[in-house]
Amino acid sequence: MNITHRSIAIVLLASQPAAVWADDASGAAVPVVQVTGAQSDAEARRQFVAGKIIIGRKRIEESGVRKVEDMLRREPAVTVSSDGRIGLLNMPGYTQILLDGQAPVGRSPTELDLVSVEKIEIVKSSMAEYGPFGVAGTINIITRKTTRKTETEIAAGIETTGGEPKVTMDLSRNSSVQGSPLRYSFQLSAEAGSGLERSNISESIAVRGQSDQLRWHGQSDGKSRQEMLSGSMDVIWQRADDETLTLSPSIATMIDKNAARDIRLPASGVESADTAWDRIRLDMLRVPVRWESKLSSTSKADVSVMTAFIRSNSASSGIDAIAGARGSEWLSLDKRRGGSQALDMSYRTRLANGHNVKLGSTIRHMRQVIRHRYELDGARASAFDLLGARSAWRNRSFRVFVQDEWELSEKVDVNAGMSAQATDIQVSENRYQVRNESRILSPSLHLSRKIGKDDANHLRLSIARSFKEVEEDDLSAHPEIHPLAPCISAASCGPNSAATADKVGNAILRPERALGMTASYEHAIGAGSHVNVELYSRQIDDKMGKEIILLSVPWSADPRHVIRPANLGDARSLGLSVEMELALRDIAAEAPKLAIRGSAGIAESTVSNVPGPENKLDRQTPWNAKLGSSYSMEGFPITFDADASWAPSVWIRTSAVERIYVARVFTFEASAKWQMTPDRRLIVGMRSASPRTRHTIHQYITNDERVSRYDDSRRFSTIRVQFESSL
Template sequence: MTLRYCLLMLLASAQVYAEDGPQTVVVNGQTDVEASRDFVAGKLIISRKTLEESGQQNVGDALRREPAITIGKDGRLGLLGLTGYTQILVDGRESLTDPYAMDLVQVEKIEIIKSATASTGPFGVAGTINIIRRKIDRKAMTLLRAGGSTSAGYGSANATLMSNQLPSSLPISYNFMLIANSRTTPNAEQYQQTQSLGTAAPTPQFHGESSGVSRVETVLASSEIAWAVNPEHKLSFKPAATYMGVHSHGVEQRLWGDGDTLSAERQHRDRTTIIELPLGWDWKISPDSSLSLQGRFSRMQPTTTIRRMDNWSVEGDHLRQQVRDLDVTNRFLDLTFKTAFTGGHDFSAGMKLAKIDNDADYTDLIDGLPDLSQAVLGTSTHARTERRQFFVQDDWRVNKSLSLSAGMSTEQRIHELDEGTVHNRPRFSIWSPSAHVAYKVGGDSKRQLRASVARTFQAPDTGQLFLHPTINPLAPCYDRSLCGANTLDTADSAGNPKLLPERSLGVNLSYAHGLGASSEAKIEFYTRDITHKTGTELALENVAWATVPRYVMRPANLGDATLRGVNLEGRLAARDVWKEAPNLDLQGSVGYAHSALRDLPGPDNRLEGQLPWRAKLGAGYALADLPLKLNLDANWLPGDWFRNNLTQRTYQSNRFTLNAGANWKVGATQRLIFNIDNLLARDSHSINEYYGANQTLRRYTNNDAYARFSVRLEMNL
């Protein structure tokens, strides 16, 4: 019997009890809104209880309901509409796995800041989302969660077991966590492409359709062992092992106007294992001072296998096989010192050192024989990255009304890249000052003016720096020699070792007006001035893997960009304004923004993902007579064009998504949760335009959408 059916049997066996309705969410006697008012830089806090009451399984699903979080048309989350510019940290550090996929049972709270501080580092142009992992509870307990979902007839399942133990005879506490997920997602699209020569009317080139199914499986086993050596010293060891597997398969059919056809069947497998061995030492030097030393060693080994069977009416049948074996070793060392000085100063300083080795081996076959075009830069690569980051920060509470924060963060990064006989050594050093001011109007923490200014950066990752190409499967090289020509819409992709980090100067101005313990209205103005803006460049190049010039898409620094925007955010607990009101919570946001890439022609030269406006609305209602809470949230995004580069622009249709959920406490230690995601399941549409010598190509695409229904049982044993 499969895991999915076992979980469904477990859900069906749950007994039903009655209990009081949900209570107000508090953190150490404060609501999330009240706790967020204490930070100079305008940090937002989402507590563990808020996350639990959301009825969601993972971090990403819970954050979708937060008014400060923006959702892109590709589903990615971020801040200020800049998904690619939002820094995501776990316990203040980079994560080896997708932080949004973290099970909420692992999370203590989430911190959100839409500017930058020295302690969060020089990266995060739009801001930082920091996920704080759950610590060992000072009580023995066991938690079990199990659930299942379905989308377009494809099932998914998940299970979580967490056990927390406190041996009474030893100064040691430990926990154990086991998480298993299997999620299946279908996809389907239909497309057609036209060609315009000069000023002539467009003529059809081809049409086609593709469909597929992707299954993601994850198993995580982790533990934390904490040893209180004495009241001043504490040691912790947090080993973890993760397996992630992705298996997707699909088919594609394409028909050209002259009668040529293509039928393709593809299979894609990713298998990744990760071992993490973090060791920590915390020293309570004095009541006002502490020192934390964290060392972390990890090894990640991903393997990607792609099998594509093409049947061309002209080229015949061909089998392409690609295997990518990676071996990534990470060594991190973090040191943080905190102290408090007289006069209201909270001072912190620290350093972060990292050394990363990345080895990759490539195997490319065509009809069982080596693909010579892919071997021109060798069949292996090696990258070593060294990073040194330092910061100092001072938070100063001048008086009851005024607070200041100032800091400096700096990082030096050196890459050593070897691809066959090609060696590149990109390096850069950056300095990131930041300053924040918070003023309580009349000394009232419910009414606060805030201002922030920060220099931030967006660094290129190692994958963007490698020259090794990915040859477009629709313009392949079947004769096992160097490639021939391709077209604008079948460009290859490759990296750029000369890519520079983006630099941004950001300003945030906000006013927050509290209406109660859980109610607040906020308006925020923000600007970003970006230099060395990174985008894509599509050009016809002489390349090592072809005998004639081919079109290649590379990351490139496109020039300068500007962003100006305003956000309105609000939260309202009905009982904050009327004690006899229903237990109803409302939250939402509306944002307007204007961005421009100065070195690209208008009028569609905006930052990718930065829409002219966006809106969100969420509601939660706890029934008076039943231990049941209902949740509803909606997200609106307009249709818009944006220019990718000088030779390409894209249109994406408007999006409206609606999600609903029910959180039912069926017993003192049991809870049953129902969710419907993408309730309306509206298809999306896009247009891609490519501009070449006296020609314009337009591709019209329709992507099918699906609703997802899920149910989950949670039990404290």
């Protein structure tokens, strides 16, 4: 489970599912709720001017993996950064991930169970209908919808990582009555499991003109516990094919608990220990209503209204001990309450001369109140009186877009669009008042030229202006005090170091602006195979990152080091990638039922206001590679999958003060799927990484010294067993 402040902030506001569309023979736009026919994902992607990659339901069911993230890790077009994040174009943090065409719901959509996913769309550029925030592209995860078919599906799984178990349960029910305009479905999901972390840690310091001297060494042991329970329902009223009304309430509870103990032995020989506990609980309720109407044989309107409520409580505490004696004890509490309202409207129509036009607008209002509490040895921290114990923010936004996909000729297609958004964020923290306004205009243009007798090969060119938005927590002045440099009052809160900097927001943070260009050639090899070569560039203005600086702060009489978001100047990124999916039966009908997939890419980047030569985009690797295969046995209902990925070691300079080293990593995973009966399947899988110990270094460099922190973390293999059945 990954519950972040941003996921809390967006409060499920974009809970409305985006319509899935196709065109009938008369040119009418009609909704599609179930994939039928023999068209492959490779054939479907060729219909889109911008080169949309489709991972359809058939492929999802055949994969045997459990989570969206696992499915995406197999996809050749998806890159994995040095810290494990998935994205596009080897640009970590720049991929927009949507759920049903809208902003994500609570936890990351990549953690969804694939049982509830209809298909996944991937576009490696910015498109007007997806909004202006896909600098490296967009991954849109579309959930399964209620169909006119009565069925029940269950899935149960268990996995273990380092001896720590995790269990999952999913139940879905789809029901309809022949001849009735009503149908409904519901889904229940539960998940509970534990994780384990073990590391050897150390810190050294080098004063100007001297070599590194060990400060301390020790070990860190951590254990986590995640629990999740969610339920949702769709109630649909449909009048023929002309009008549909959908009510989709949902509720979810997620709990994330962590405990860690660090033991340090300084060079002085006096042992110290730090024990910390974290607990986050997130409760969410959303009530979306959607109305769809077919206005004519060529046009359709869609209106959605959503109200959502959220509540979260997070608590962190810790105890320091020196030479076995109990030391200081600190406590940090955050209670968040909020809600959101959203109104989405869209209109789609087919015009003469091959024009398919989409228009849409979104009005959103989000609000949140946070109550803070910080104590040291039972005493409330008076250092925060200036900021108060209450924070409140409000985010209002309005977006409109227009997009025209035009068949210019039999060989040339054009997709042109414009997305405009106005955002107003207001933050109030006692005497601290901030207003951050932005006006964004995002044009996009995509060209596709069909090549070959059967028009299966495509030459594509895309250019788009896109953005990376400022988040509400990035503006907050309320600090997060580093546990190794605690504060209680301004008079007693002494200086800290760059390695123990307090976290704080930045009121003057500006959105990033990016100009992206992508050129690709896709060569088809049969219905399900292709090779794609892609060259891309991104020119970024006002690059957002982190800076560590020494500031006069209201919670300390002495200046303190703080780490805060900042605009680090301009950046550019260039890359080349080759992707391949090959089914041997596309070459020879008598070949084994074997499919091979893979990709390889190179990338380089620079950030202008960060010292070189390691001033790259955060966590971007100079190259990456993937190779995978799927094999179905002849005469036996068993399918095998194997996937491997490689990423090299890399030094990244994240700011003028900090640089990070991450060691190389090789990941291998495999699974076997046994189709016991047409309605029952058993899956066994495993994942492992090499090297077994991952080496990470954080260096903090100032005028007088260089502090290096080393972390050698243990990697554990995961073994999974899952049973699926339709009733």
